[in-house]
Amino acid sequence: MAASRRRGVAFWVGTGLVVAGLAMLGYVGWQFFGTNIVSERRQRDAVERLQRDWREPTVGQAVDAGNGSRDGTSGGTAEPVRLGDALALIRIPRFGDGYVMPVFQGVEDDVLARGFGHFEDAAGPGEKGNFALAAHRVTHGEPLRDMPSLRPGDEVLVETRDAVFTYELDTDPRDLVVAFRDTWVVDPRPQNPDPDGVRPPDQPRLITLTTCSELFHTDNRMIAFGHLVSTRAK
Template identity: 60%
Template sequence: MSRDRSSRTLPALPAVLPFLLVVVVGLLLGRRGRRRDGQAPRPGVVPTPMPVAAAPFEPLPRVAHDGAVSGTGATSAADPASPRPVPDSPDDATRGDDPARAPRRRRRWVPSSLRTVLGLVLVASGLGVLGWVGWQYYGTDFVARQAQQALVQRTEEAWEAQAAGDGPQAPLEVGAAEALIQIPRFGDDYVMPVQTGVGDDVLAEGFGHFEGAAAPGERGNYALAAHRVTHGEPLRKMPELRPGDEVVVTTRDAVHTYVMDTDPNDLVIGFENVWVVDPQPRNPDGGVGPASGEDRLITLTTCAELFHTDTRMIAFGHLVSSEPR
């Protein structure tokens, strides 16, 4: 079995948590940076007082030869009312002789502008990853459902035109699917297109038919693959299938009804186990396999888990009827 793309690489929910943390850290850094750049001080914090303006400059007194002091503002050194010396700097005026009033030393830290930029980068990165995950889980579903409905409608219209002799006989000439699949267990309105191949472009629009596998209703193994999560989730309810459930495959010429023989929860294997798409699958371990004696089979394959996985969930069934349209 070629490695089908029914399990696209997606991070599990726990893997998204680090990116949420990145967004939170970025917001905190950006907030702190903005506060450092000019926001008002926090409540309860006493702002640092402004320095007291220095006293007006007065010329120094002149000292005569006899020791007498003269000049503007001259006073006796012994005069207790004489003013204190003019401070040499604003820090001296605010500090004085009280060590408790000494200005605090600012701690060295990353410049606030750099913290703001770093915070914005972290926020943008985290939101980008979360947006990608959101697109994978929700955006692709919306787009795929629209494409699947359009393909189903286009196929039905092409078949009607061909039946009337007004259209080309090859479905691919009008972009139609090779078949339409209905699974009543998944709902009365469940209809999905089936196209050849199991590439990303095919599985994005519904079921893929393994190349080389039998055609609907033919002898051999009609092997199909589909996504269980993202891209319309055609087989999201695969674990709900039970033996006896019908799978109806409609082509341009006939309606083929298959009945499931195995519970998909009973067979989960690695993608490298190619035996499940053989014309007559045989389990090498002697476990779950197709019903014995049946030579017109159907095999449904999808990812075993909702998130990225290299294991596949498998269900086998056999043909019970083929009727012309």
């Protein structure tokens, strides 16, 4: 009788472990494959919706065609953008001619699941300061999966309703990996506390790209700095 009870307990323990293992495999599969399928569809929809909205005239929009803004500082949005709203499209030629991703306001998890996130206190596209962005390297569409392939001189094109801003990268992302707590990289004028470390160029209008430094979970972030080289009014 005791042996029978032990066999029964062993059977149910084994069954529980199998179920737990299958659940874990399912979760991992969803993270690495399912989220990509869902996010890629949402990203395409966001790009199409933003392009469609831009074709519609807006009330009160008065952008100077010579410099891309109403106040002479450049910038492409006529009104403040709320958390979670799309504000721009980003293209990185190094990633292919068909690469285009939406940029949303904020860097919360639900925002980054839809594309690039724009740090709320950062400068806007083309503005003075640091146009700081974050995006996933794996899962959720993997916008920056190929971040390590970027090199100084590569272009990052940021399109808004009114203008296209071309930034040029100045640093190799493989040369700067920081802990997620190192928020100096998204400051208006990033200052590396390491005197011999990578720093952005001495330019008034910067861009910063941030993503995970590894393909699997990590608290470290890979960083690339660049600066604005041209603005084309639409």
